[in-house]
Amino acid sequence: MEKHWLLRARDSSFLRDPRARFGMAVLLLALLLALCAPLVAVDPSLQRDIVATRFLPPLSTDQHGTFHLLGTDRFGRDVWARLVFGARVSLGVGLLAVLLSVAIGLAVGAAAGFWQGRVGITLLGLTDFALALPRVVLLLLLASLWQPSAALVIMVLGLTGWMTIARLVHSEVRTLAARPFVESAVALGVRGPRVLVRHILPNALTPVIVAAALGVGNAIMLEAGLSFLGLGVQPPTPSWGNLIASGRDTLVNAPWVATAPGVALVLVVVAATLLGDAVRDRLDPAQRR
Amino acid sequence: MLRTFVRRALAGMAVVMGVVTLMFFLIRMAPGDPALLLVGPTATPEQLVAQREALGLDRPLPDQYATWLSRFLRGDWGSSIATGRPVRAMVSAAWPATVSLVGLSLVLSYVIGIIVGAIQATRGGRLDTTLSVVTVTLFAVPGYWLGLMLVMVFTYWMRALPAFGAAGLDADFLTGWDRVADRLRHLALPLTTLTLIGLGGTARYVRGAMLDVRNAPHVAIARAKGLSPLQVVVRHVLRNALVPVLTLLGLSLPALFSGAVFIEAIFAWPGVGRIMVEAVGARDYPVIMAATAVSATLVVLGNLMAEALTAWADPRLRAAEPSAGAA
Numbered sequence: 206m207e208k209h210w211l212l213r214a215r216d217s218s219f220l221r222d223p224r225a226r227f228g229m230a231v232l233l234l235a236l237l238l239a240l241c242a243p244l245v246a247v248d249p250s251l252q253r254d255i256v257a258t259r260f261l262p263p264l265s266t267d268q269h270g271t272f273h274l275l276g277t278d279r280f281g282r283d284v285w286a287r288l289v290f291g292a293r294v295s296l297g298v299g300l301l302a303v304l305l306s307v308a309i310g311l312a313v314g315a316a317a318g319f320w321q322g323r324v325g326i327t328l329l330g331l332t333d334f335a336l337a338l339p340r341v342v343l344l345l346l347l348a349s350l351w352q353p354s355a356a357l358v359i360m361v362l363g364l365t366g367w368m369t370i371a372r373l374v375h376s377e378v379r380t381l382a383a384r385p386f387v388e389s390a391v392a393l394g395v396r397g398p399r400v401l402v403r404h405i406l407p408n409a410l411t412p413v414i415v416a417a418a419l420g421v422g423n424a425i426m427l428e429a430g431l432s433f434l435g436l437g438v439q440p441p442t443p444s445w446g447n448l449i450a451s452g453r454d455t456l457v458n459a460p461w462v463a464t465a466p467g468v469a470l471v472l473v474v475v476a477a478t479l480l481g482d483a484v485r486d487r488l489d490p491a492q493r494r
Numbered sequence: 495m496l497r498t499f500v501r502r503a504l505a506g507m508a509v510v511m512g513v514v515t516l517m518f519f520l521i522r523m524a525p526g527d528p529a530l531l532l533v534g535p536t537a538t539p540e541q542l543v544a545q546r547e548a549l550g551l552d553r554p555l556p557d558q559y560a561t562w563l564s565r566f567l568r569g570d571w572g573s574s575i576a577t578g579r580p581v582r583a584m585v586s587a588a589w590p591a592t593v594s595l596v597g598l599s600l601v602l603s604y605v606i607g608i609i610v611g612a613i614q615a616t617r618g619g620r621l622d623t624t625l626s627v628v629t630v631t632l633f634a635v636p637g638y639w640l641g642l643m644l645v646m647v648f649t650y651w652m653r654a655l656p657a658f659g660a661a662g663l664d665a666d667f668l669t670g671w672d673r674v675a676d677r678l679r680h681l682a683l684p685l686t687t688l689t690l691i692g693l694g695g696t697a698r699y700v701r702g703a704m705l706d707v708r709n710a711p712h713v714a715i716a717r718a719k720g721l722s723p724l725q726v727v728v729r730h731v732l733r734n735a736l737v738p739v740l741t742l743l744g745l746s747l748p749a750l751f752s753g754a755v756f757i758e759a760i761f762a763w764p765g766v767g768r769i770m771v772e773a774v775g776a777r778d779y780p781v782i783m784a785a786t787a788v789s790a791t792l793v794v795l796g797n798l799m800a801e802a803l804t805a806w807a808d809p810r811l812r813a814a815e816p817s818a819g820a821a
Contacts, residue, residue, distance in 0.1 A: 326505070329505075330505050330508070330509065333505065333506065333509050333794065333797060334509045334512050334513065336793065336797065343520075372741065373741075376738075376741060415702075419633075422633075422634055426634075426636045429636055429639075430636060430637075430638060430756055433638055433756070434756070434759065434771075449636075449638070449639055449642070453642060456642060456645070456646050456650065457646075457650050460646055463639070463642055463646075464643070467635075467636070467639040467642075467643070470634075470636060470639065471631060471634045471635050471636075471639075474633075474634035475630050475631055475633075475634040478630050478633060478634060479630060
């Protein structure tokens, strides 16, 4: 196989792709803000004076002389600060959950597509079984079985999110296994798992990378959704989902409370998606878009 | 081909059974006692025991399971612990609302998505870039947030569309077209939300799949034969590109139902999702089980249908030996 493109230092065409630049810029900025949260905002749990500063619109200064870039919510908490501290939770949960589901999905899908006999049918059955579980009900139940927490959300999202990837890998591997170049590899004496790992999987990776990038965005959205329903990260710990939920009741008199975390969420998911697209095109130059 | 399909159908039934069984034991493992919720916190221990006995909750779990299963299969779905209403009546009253919402948005988002994706893949250039920005944004928008934003604009600011329920309070007094219009006005915001968030993903997928196929040898041959560009696109590119899209269709059904749960919560839409959320909160075992069984069956059916369609669209998956040439 060719040397991996990320290892080729002088290859800069990836960085000239506007989607890659936008995606990386937004994600890096979000990660940086999340990591340096205490430097760019006051920890929301340390804020006081609830009554005097509630419902300030964006770009206003309260009577203590504190500037509020995105305004304040009904408890007088700075929306920007909650957004930045919420990014830590939302981004972390999304990334870890996808890592978990990609690992499971790749293993199950590849095995099911390659060993099509009893192994394949069993694994496909397992995948269908997991797919048929009503995810939201499962999440509702798990959240009531254990205390809702970030770790629980990661586990639940990871364990309920691998099936799409498994199915994509499975159909890709099945199609590839019937291709002439795989047959010739077999004819040349390459054996079982080696065919899968050296000849089939590298060609099946494109949809996995795209699905993983989309999955990061999706996981961040689902975490937000769960927190929105009150089943994810629990307030007062801010996550983008429970920030949107807390702004729901004040939509009429303080629309910025729900709007700001939503816009942040959309920006990050768009960035992850575009970066995934750019990576895909770079990995597979034959299909350069 | 038929044998494979029958085998997959049997496997599908096994899946539904497995889901229902898992769910049965899982909800009984969860803390919370429906009898306690029913008699209230002031009840004496004797009352609680009597209530549990009346509901059959004092018997061993496998025993409860066997009873529930045999009744369920015979069509006796019991009645709700929380409200006392027959479960079948509850589910059949709620089901049309969910199916009409999910079904309409599925059709709309796939039709519009395939058209937009096909335009992007064939036109390219600035139009493609613009549409890409639009679809990727739609893809990234969380449904409940988009719903809230639409409510903010169309209900609170413009006061144009209702944000709650499936019909107005006065719906029973309306006749003819007024009634239809009232329904449509209530459907507008939830349907728009679900369609918009589904559309982005489909368009992106179709565009990608068509571009994948565009460079395949058989397309070059079709062009070389002198077929018109439209014929090449429809017969040779789009048809091949639809294979992964069909797989996606089967996969997106459960996600769509899950998404509908959020949308139903936002818009107070009287569907199965809302019943489910309420039932889980009240530990209403018969209702949870019925809703689970029905939605699991639908998901399995959707996957079977997608698989059959995929086999129809891609002869290579039907044949025992691969055909050479087409890539």
